[in-house]
Amino acid sequence: MSSDKVTFDFKGKSISCRPGTSVAVALWEEGVRVLSHSPKYGRPRGISCARGQCTSCLMRVDGVPNIRTCETEVRDGMTVERQDTGAFYGAGMQKILATADNLFPVGFYYKWFTRPTALNRVFLDMIRPLTGVGRIPEPGTELKADGLSNSLVTDLGDFSKVIVGGGPAGLAAAVESSGPVLVLDEHHECGGQRGTALREATTALGNRLERFPVLANSGRRLDGLIKDFSARPEHTFLGGVRAVAGYPPNGLLLRRENDLATMNFRELVWAAGAMDTLGLFPGNDTPGLIGPRALYRLLLRDGLDVAGRQVLILGNGIDSWLSAVLLAERGARISLVITESGYHTEISAAIDAKWQLTTGFKLASIRPHGEGQLAATLVSRESSPSGPLHSHLQLEADLAIICGQGKPTFDIPFQLGIDMSLQQDRGGFIPTGAGESSVFSGRLPDGATVAVVGEAIGETVMEPIVPPGKQKNGHPEGSAQ
Amino acid sequence: MSNPKTILCRCEDVTLEEFREAFSEGFSELESLKRYTGTGTGFCQGKGCMSEAAAELAVLRNIPPEKVRLTTIRPPAEPLTFGQLASLDVPEFQPAREEER
Known part of the structure; x- marks a missing residue:
């Protein structure tokens, strides 16, 4: 194993790591925990969402800015840089800023020197170089076209019912469905965000598993659903695919790596789960x-x-x-x-x-x-x-x-026209009118339907693991805050 | 060194303090707060902060959370490159729409 190492360059230093891992993880293991700095305050940022959905891991790879390094596999000979361009990023500058912070009122950069125009121009010229992430590639840098294989379109087939999310909720919907359905998931296997973790943990616990009823039940339920799903050959699971936009009345834009494809559905089941909620507290963007x-x-x-x-x-x-x-x-x-x-x-x-x-x-x-x-x-x-x-x-x-409780993913159904409202006991935005129900069903203007299920509608898997005999004083939900 | 900032929107570096300040200046809807402070306009398009911002606004306005109006979230929901978009067969959406009429 040690012979096949991948070596890449970070700030002139050559970093060796195992193949198949991501740039962000290779750097973390090497002790590089700060991948970027935030645009305004120059705060250090490290791996955060690990699914290409936040800004924290954006770096410059082979001269191309804004690359999600948590989703970029290491390649031999690649060059990785931080894309800090502002004057804020000097080592001593951070300390000076932290102490001078109190001198600057909130939002000073858009409130000071707004008039006269000439002074405003000078002010902006002064502060703009201090901030920002990335810089555009130098003229002459050759950038290659991204997605030209177009294989996603053919893999999608002509399904009219699509389920986004291959976790327990999505699989349950697929198993109940009469007609053929296409199940999409950003992971390459079905089981959801917790699926592989659950499988490994239940194996690791062995005969001690029954002491963790929630883990045991979740594991059994998932195994059963995967079995039932694979017993239905008319259904198709397509991994590595993410829904990136919803276009009314019934269009979805899907992405698999650099390939994009559109599809029109008659029935959509949104079972895309929830996102990690870190909460609001001082230092909630600290790397690690x-x-x-x-x-x-x-x-x-x-x-x-x-x-x-x-x-x-x-x-x-x-x-x-x-x-x-x-x-x-x-x-x-x-x-x-x-x-x-x-x-x-x-x-x-x-x-x-x-x-x-x-x-x-x-x-x-x-x-x-x-x-x-x-x-x-x-x-x-x-x-x-x-x-x-x-x-x-x-x-x-x-x-x-x-x-803590995750926040439901809601943006694509919202783009399709499903009204959303904030339900804090469900972790975030869920379809308006869902009430206490664990399934929301809505009809789009052209007659297509959208159902929202599972963690995407705030279904909680947060049950505390209470051992037998202790249930009476157990509170129903725990949270990190 | 210890900088006690609470970050509401990581992408655009908006602190909770800035959001509250904007509210006290008279911006009372998520939509206008988004435009004024930049909350939710970054790389993640509000995935990481919109529910937190809405919950905070509900507290500031002293209204039930479900009464906070969400901002418009336009597609796409994540940044795409021109290279990726160039690979797309654009007219695919049109026939479906005409068929329905």
Whole structure:
């Protein structure tokens, strides 16, 4: 294995890594935790969503700016650079800015010197070079056309019923469907964002699995659905495909790597799941802070090496335990902070892993610490006036996983004309009028239908894992905040 | 070093403080707050911040969260390159529409 290494260049340094991993992960393992700086304040950013949906990992690869390095596989001889162009990014500049921060009022850059026009021009000329991400390729750089293979169009076939999302909700919809359906998922296997993680964890736990009823039930349900789905040859699963736009009345724009294709549907089931919610607290953009879905992709898709790393897991529910089991399997040192107390002894007895469990704390803030690490400050949930000594806790880690309720993906159905409203108990925007229902069904102006199911409508898999006999004092939901 | 900023919109680097400040200046809808502060106009097109922004606005205005009006989110939902778009057979959407009439 060690002979077939891929070597690429980062800032003149040659970095060797295993083939098949992503640029972002190769850099992380090499200790490069800051992949970019934010456009305005020049704040350091690291791997965040791990699915090409955020700005944090955008870098310049072989001269081409704005490449999602979390989704770009390492290639021999590639050149990777940060695309920091502003004057903010000097090493000392960050410290100066942090101290001078209080001198500048909120939004000063668009409020100061707006008149007279001549002064405004001078002001803008002064501050613009300080900010921004990336620069356009130098004239003469040859850029190749991206998607010209056009194989996605042919692979799509002529299905009129399409299900976006191959997780439990999408598969359940497919199994119930009478006619042939096309199931699309951005992952290459069906099972959803948690699928592979769940399969590995249930295997790893072996006969201890029954002590984790939620993991056991979810694993069994998923296995059953995959079996039922594969017993229906009229259905097709197409992996690696992402819905990138909805065009009314019934058009979908789909992307598989650089290939785009359109399709018109008569029936759409939106089962695209939820996205990690990190929450609003000071330092919520600190490198190393990710959600469980990102962790699953980093571990299972990219093979992120966490052996010996310190990982902090915050929160409760299936994702915190699933993350813990996967990380323990890979030799990470885990601090698990659950937001409720009462059953951690049973849990730690059920797993041999040596992790540090803390209960009754909630996250207050996170900040960068040392070389690529982070430090989390936790405060006691019951901040008792008598116990200031125990009300604060500081934990340092390479990664912090925030396990809360995900936010439903809603943008494509919304673009198609399904009205959305914010339901905080469901984690975010879900179709207006969905009420307490776990399935929303809507009709588009031309008669095509859109159904929204699963985590995309806030169906929660956040049930805390309560051991038998302890149910009575268990709260229904946990959250990292 | 410890910079206690809470980032609402990571792509456009909008802090929670800036969003609140904009609200206090009189921008009271998600749509106008988006245009004024840049919240949700970046690479992720609001995937990472729109529900947080809406929840914050509900608190600021003291209204139920479901009463906050969402902004327009225009397709595509993620950045595409010209190279990718060039590979697309554009007229495919048109016949379907005409068929329906």
